[in-house]
Amino acid sequence: MNDYYFAHFFKKHTGLSFGKYLAKIRLEKAKRMILTTNKPLTEIAIDCGFCNVKMLYRVFKNAEGCSPSEYRQSKMREQKSNLSNEKLNVKSYNNNRREIQYTQYIAAIDDRAVLNEPYNGSLYGSGIKDINVTENIGQSVKVSFNSDKHGKPFVHYWKKLICAGRAAEGLREQWRNQLREIQRELKFEYIRFHGIFHDEMMVYDEKDGIPFFNWKYVDSLFDFLLEIGLRPIVEFGFMPDSLKSGDKTVCWWKGNxxxxxxxxxxxKLVRELVVHCINRYGRAEVLKWYFEVWNEPNYSDFWAGSREDYFKLYKYTAEAVKSVDPRLKVGGPAIFEGYREDMSWMEDFLAFCENNNLPVDFVSYHYYPTSSAVDENGNTLILYKDENSTYMGLKRLKNVVMRSGFKDAEIIIGEWNSSFSPKDFVHDTMYKAPFVIHNVLKCSGIVDALGWWVFSDIFEEFRLDNRAFSGGFGLVTVHGLKKPAYYGYWFLSKLGTEEIDSGDCYFVTRKDDSIQILMWNYCHYNTKFSAGDRSGLTQYSRYEIFDEKKLYVRLEVTGLKGKYRVREYIMDRTHGSVFDAKICWRRVCRLTGWDIRHILIFTIRLSSE
Incomplete structure (x- = not known):
């Protein structure tokens, strides 16, 4: 059959020319991929047979009257607005699906769909007049204690660990300057990050099958950390190119x-690094470090092998570390608790180590108080657990460890935040200060370290967002502005070492002859947002998603003698919150040097004596 005859035959029986029919098939496939994957449009265009992305745009515009990007955004908004709690069958979903991919999660939580939403509020009025706050009935609390009361020891366990994105970021001066400033005020003890073996650190290569090692970048990073009072939790990963068994990678920087x-x-790579560190920093110093085997091996995005493959990796790694000095601390498995709240992975790991006489000096774990589900249309939803979920999650972990043969092992939470998305607008809000305080104090005594993921918005698992307040994980923005989460830790740092009294919204300590009273008003997400409807969270409006309430506190202190001084520090949306500073409403996407200087003036801590 020649081309001319085929063309006439095809059009006669389908009503379309073959060219138009093929374009229709390609378009339908592209639409499905746009809605169900997070692939860039350039890649979708090639996968669907378009010669380039311009052709995809042209066909899309003709057929749908909009660009592919506009189509994706409009469908996301439509799907979100059509959701209801009745349509959300979470239980059925959790029983039938193993996990949500990391990129699916980010796509579901990324609020770029509202990037161009117009801001209709006053930009230059005094105060913040244009924010609507729905307040529930106020809560009254009486705080009463005797200043002479003998308390109990209070350990600042939260200072044990802070986290960063990856090792190579630590070679940059801006990253170092931010961490140096954080250490000046908050004084964390350890830091954890990915990628010490990633090829950008240039630690490993082979020639004719013979390994070669290069520690120059590692030395630069570790030298700096020790100089500012931080010791590393050395996470062994990811796989150097010369040692990989496959090509699967994760993150923008492609960790194998x-x-x-x-x-x-x-x-041998593990052993050589440990030996090098002892030779450079001394045995007494390195004995205080922690050596962790990999990151989230229960998550297929971060580990392409099986559970048994990880157990084998742990065996080889732990034995390599202990061969240098049996007193060195090694642990894992650095898994995260998913939506199932299933601890079987951890139980199997601990049982494997016990049965094979492998050391577990510390148990590492990641916790984020979120869950995942899919609605009836196949859309990924992010669900938020209740205000006690971090406490309950860590209690579950503690119970598992105490039932194992490693009940004396330290428990280190290597990652923790309110969600595991670096594009969550909530991260910039005033909510994060009481979130930090509420959870850190509630979880005291359960774990040995609760590591905040991460200290800075200089974080590149995905491409860096160009907005000033893009919902990054950090305690500080890319510009170094201190967000409310930072001040949550700052308030905790002011507490003493003796706990006198505590309640749901207050904590009283003593240090020497001074008393510290910390009070906070924690407001959790409302039911709609918790169930996966993110329509109330936009670039300019980030507080409609909370069940806000007023808190009335009556403070009564007895036992005081002689003269005393009262110093008060206040943090709220009009005192110290960089996102809520009125200058930020004018420059919410990009900030000039002038903006940053004025925001810093706005966010100076206010105190009265």
Missing amino acids: VTPPSDYSKWA
Whole structure:
């Protein structure tokens, strides 16, 4: 059949020319991929047979009357607005699906769909007049204690650990300047990050099958950290290119997540690093460090092998570390609790180590108080657990460890935040200060370290967002502005070492001859937002998603003698919150140097004596 005859035959029986029919098929496939994947449009265009992304745009515009980007955004908004709690069958979903991919989660939580929403409020009026706050009935609390009361020891366990994105970021001066400033005020003890073995750190190569090691970048990073009073929790990962067994990677910087092609060479790499650190910093120093095996091996995005493959990796790694000095601390498995709240992975890991006489000096774990589900249309939803979920999650972990053969092991939460998305607008809000305080104090005594993920918005698992307040994880923005989460830790740092009294919204301590009273008003997400409807969270409006309430406190202190001084620090949306500073409403996307200086003036802590 020649081309001319085929063309006439096809059009006669389908009503379309073959060219138009093929374009229709390609368009339908592109629409499905736009709605169900997070692939860039350039990649979708090639996958669907378009010669370039311009052709995809042209066909889309003709057929749908909008661009592919506009189509994706409009469908996301439509799907969100059509959701209801009745349509959300979370239980059924959780029983039938193993996990949500990391990129799916980010796509669901990324609020770029509202990037161009117009801001209709006053930009230059005094105060913040244009924010609507729905307040529930106020709560009254009486705080009464005797200043002479003997309390109990209070350990600042939250200072044990702070986190960063990856090792290579620590070679930059801006990153270092921010961490140096944080250490000046908050004085964390350890820091954890990914990628010490990533190829951008240039630690490993082979020539004719012979390994070669280069520690120059590692030395630069570790030298700096120790100089500012931080010790590393050395997370062994990801896989160097010369040791990989496959090509699967994660994150924008493409960390290879496959098991090693040669476990003996992997063990040699681990051992050489440990020996080098002892030679450089001294045995007494390195004995205080922690060595962690990989990151989130229960999550297929971060580990391409099986559970048994990870157990093998842990065996080789732990034995390599202990071969240098049996007193060195090694642990894992650095898994995260998913939506199932299933601890079987952790139980299997601890049982494997116990049955094979492997050391577990510390148990590492990640916790985010979120869950995932899919509605009836196949859309990924992010669900938020209740205000006690962090406490309950850590209690579950503690119970598992105490039932194992490693009940004396330290418990280190290597990652924790309100969600595991670096594009969550909530991260910039005033909510994060009481979130930090509420959870840190409630979880005191359960774990040995609760590591905040991460200290800075200089974080590149995905491409860096160009907005000043893009919902990054950090305690500080890319510009170094201190967000409310930072001040949550700042208030905690003011507490003493003796707990005198405490309640749901207050904590009283003593240090020397001074008394510290910390009070906070924690407001959790409303039911609609918790169930996955993000329509109330936009670039300019970020507080409609909370069940806000007033808190009335009556403070009564007895036992005081002689003269005393009262110093008060206040933090709220009009005192100290960089996002809520009125200058930010004018420059919410990008900030000039002038803006930053004026925001810093706005956010100076206010005190009265």
